[in-house]
Amino acid sequence: MSVFRDVAAWDEPDESDRRLDVVLDRWAQELLTRMEQPYVLMVRSTWQTEYLGPFPHAMAAAAAAEDELAGNRVLPPEEHVAVRLIPLVPPIADES
Numbered sequence: 022m023s024v025f026r027d028v029a030a031w032d033e034p035d036e037s038d039r040r041l042d043v044v045l046d047r048w049a050q051e052l053l054t055r056m057e058q059p060y061v062l063m064v065r066s067t068w069q070t071e072y073l074g075p076f077p078h079a080m081a082a083a084a085a086a087e088d089e090l091a092g093n094r095v096l097p098p099e100e101h102v103a104v105r106l107i108p109l110v111p112p113i114a115d116e117s
Contacts, residue, residue: 055079059109064089066102075109082106 060082061074073089076082086104093101 055108061107061109062086062089063105063107064102065105067099079106079108
């Protein structure tokens with residue numbers, strides 16, 4: 022028995038593999054869901070913060086972020102902008 026399997030030493034190897042497959046499948050599905058939801062960009066500089074978008078999915082937002090960051094090359098370091106992708110999620114209904 023390997024020392025790396027101590028956490029689930031009572032499991033059969035096939036059972037541990039199936040559990041790992043389930044976890045990885047759920048994780049991959051969550052990532053795909055996040056990629057397909059709308060995003061906005063938050064662009065921050067020393068003097069201001071602005072929001073751009075919404076973008077229909079993460080790839081469109083990432084492309085816009087690349088465009089924003091490309092401008093940093095011509096700016097002095099103190100004027101560089103920081104860009105953050107922010108997912109837009111539906112509001113949670115108040116159940117009270």
